[in-house]
Amino acid sequence: MRASDIMTRDVKTVAAEATIDEAVNILLSIRASGLPVLDAAGRLVGIVSESDFLHRVEIGTAKRRPRWIEFLLGPGEVAEAYVMSHSRKVGDVMTRDVVTVAANASLSEIVAVMDKRKVKRVPVVTGDELVGIVTRSDLLRALTACRQASAPAAPLDDQAILDRLIAELKEQGFASPRTLDVTVDRGVVTLTGEIFDERQRAALICAAENIPGVTRVLDQLVWIEPFSGMTLESKTGMM
Missing domain, CATH: 3.10.580.10 (CBS-domain)
Structure with missing residues (x-):
């Protein structure tokens, strides 16, 4: 435009x-x-x-x-x-x-x-x-x-959802797939692993939610404070 x-x-x-x-x-x-x-x-x-x-x-x-x-x-x-x-x-x-x-x-x-x-x-x-x-x-x-003009994309299967999410993470660079364990089961994405900045949590959830076919995102990420080593898990456990 x-x-x-x-x-x-x-x-x-x-x-x-x-x-x-x-x-x-x-x-x-x-x-x-x-x-x-x-x-x-x-x-x-x-x-x-x-x-x-x-x-x-x-x-x-x-x-x-x-x-x-x-x-x-x-x-x-x-x-x-x-x-x-x-x-x-x-x-x-x-x-x-x-x-x-x-x-x-x-x-x-x-x-x-x-x-x-x-x-x-x-x-x-x-x-x-x-x-x-x-x-x-x-x-x-x-x-x-x-x-409004964008037609809804066809839902992807679990493997395609996983491939799309990993590709997005590699392209955007705000989180390394190597520190994460991502699984997809019948459209439910489970995010497990370590993050080093709380803002990564919201970005990871956003990336998953934007993929056609994702019905739910479970947040099981653990935040590790880089200087003290203190850990903090998600307060909700899911989104």
Whole structure:
């Protein structure tokens, strides 16, 4: 899937010369947390989001550091903070360093951008033209659509289940089959052996549960704390 497959095409935008009141009203009316900002020529020049309005003088949340810190930071930093908390124009408070993706960008590329930049939305552009936006909600809808479209796989027999699970463990690398004893009987997977991090338990159970034909997973794993050698068995004994 590509950006063009899941993006929102009818994108609400705001002009750089608009007031912050206009931007806030749009955000509230469409229940969004951010808006692309366009210049007079319709080019994308920034993003304005809820976080840009957190430190405002009107609500008493403007940032103000002790004088000695302001002295060390210099007048530029102080001036910038003042504009963010006092300006009435979107262009003054928006984030200018906007990362974009092309319409043919893969979903993995988009998620990598979101992770790296810690953003909730990524504008989609063709040249200088804004053609859409991909938000976390768009990714969630894509996830739901993919899961609903997937036809249930035919159940596997016991040996095929075992082979599939061992192959998954070797590929993923979070647990070594050499420290485990896995058996399958009429769709019931029994996990026995040693793990060295409690998080491995959940991953092993998840890997087994995702195999078609598995009806139950019995957890008989023993956790060994690597430094002390202390052991701890599953609290439930089964999942």
